[in-house]
Amino acid sequence: MVESISHSLKRFLPAQQKKVYPPVGRCIYCGKIDDLTLEHVIPFGLGGKIEFPDASCRECAKITSNFEHTCLRTMYGPLRLLYGMPSRRKKNRPNKLPLKIKKTVSEEWSYTEIEQEKYPFLILFPYFTEPKLLMKDPAPPCRGAVADRFWIRGASPSFVFKQLLEQLVTELGVYSIMPEAKAHVVEFCQMLAKIGYSFAVGELGYGNFEPFLLPGILKAELSDCDSFIGSKVSDEAPSESLHELSIVETDKSNYVLVRIRLLSKLGTPTYFVVVGRFGIV
Template sequence: MSTYLLAGPNLRCWLAVLDEHEQNKYEEGPIFEVLMLRTPSGGYLFDPAGRCIYCGAGGPLTREHIVPFGLFGDLVLPAASCRGCQEVTSGLETFVLKRMLGVTRTKYGFRSQNSRKRRRQDGASIRRIERDGSRTEIPLETDQLPFHSWALPVFNTPALAWQAPYEDVVRDDKLEFRVGRDDAETALEAGGGLHPIEMPVGVYDPQKFTRFLAKVAHGYACAVLGVDGFPHLLGEFVRSGHEQPRIFVGGELDIEEPRPTIYELALGTTLAWNGQRFLGVRMRFLSFLGTPTYTAVVSEHLEQEIELPDHAAYEKPIKVTVKGRNDEVLFRSG
């Protein structure tokens, strides 16, 4: 059996599991099982922004979950988004939560603003590849959904901080995935065991995902430093996008080990190739699954170092026990 990622139109991501010569051959990879998953209460309510952090409108204003509620986001910035911008950011969050991470969120029972609606809509299915090349769709029950598989982009640093042309900056970008033996066996069994199958992991759209990351970073910077605490850079990009979406948003090519957190945010300053000072936010979501780390430049050309408060970094912890390939405990928290 070999495991590989298929990318079709619009970079729709499918994890293809092939049984070659009816032999159980599995591609070795990170194998782990989440035995316990609980999120402690907590969070932080920031001071009201008083105007839309994206377009500057004065009202009426809604509160802003910096990280979506559906990812256990508990950092709230009141009076921070006008109705129009709220519709835009809500659309970006819905795409990421449902199209990119819907299978994972369903498996782990992540909360939703409308959990009944999510359970009805976020079901997944596999596609069995028949001998004539046609596909037969087979629905999966919730308990058959992937345990920990994911497919997410891995980015180099934001292009704004590079001297090289944009095309050179994004050359090393790739779609990375993790699939475990249990996931592959579940999908094969559901497909009858003898046919190659395709297992959906998610849908990736570079514009929507980078704008989502920019939305989180911009909101966190506004909450920590105040709306007037730094020169804004990302408001228009969040609202309308950019033909080069990686100019403000990037990441780290090396993927860190899993950590017992749902998400991690950190605000800080850094220097670019030409000595200019940038303000950026480092982000990681579903860290307990060993996912990539992302960064976004929220302000450029800072004349001096910005004094950061104590809460410039935040982690949402989970109580979790994770076991590996031979039933050994990889880490335990709580």
């Protein structure tokens, strides 16, 4: 059985403090200067309130919102409901989601449809190794984006998870239900790269460091992303804030290193992203 977040998310998760960076006046991803839009450093659908006006062109915004949307839809469903994430694809948005059930002890697993509001979601975070660039001895094996370990918790925007499961079993008159979730690790790495990079630009200024991850963000070129993106092997204690985001000092070279912990209040894994380096621009 999956460990669950014992409170309903609505009562449990704090809001992120709003922060607005000065407008950049050009797309921080491709450099274009027209048709600029507002960028959220952490997706709005995850409760992100760090804003970057005029910092992304429409084309790049389409790319970043695509991978963010994939992550949010599949890995963080209840948060989307919790924060009322606006959907540009309202028409395609299902009101009901498929839930795996076993009707009797001897029957095979099958699927039934459950309303989103009552859906037992799983929140998923992949574990990685430390970014190779930061390792003292970066010898293989390094798993990087090929995650085979996950932090998984059951969650619902408005129910206590365990009670929700019991209630659903009774309501549906079934023997058992099995919550499921899909992991999209490539899109998740793109999202981490985007959060890390846009945060570093906000904090340090556009053009003040050589960015490493633009091909990864814009073209999903992430074959060597284990060099740049990694996580802590052991979890840290839950924090009081919704998310944690900071520039971290590193003695390795002159790397710009960003520490990212999404939903840190839930005790989630900590990620490190080497977004670029100082000195050579």
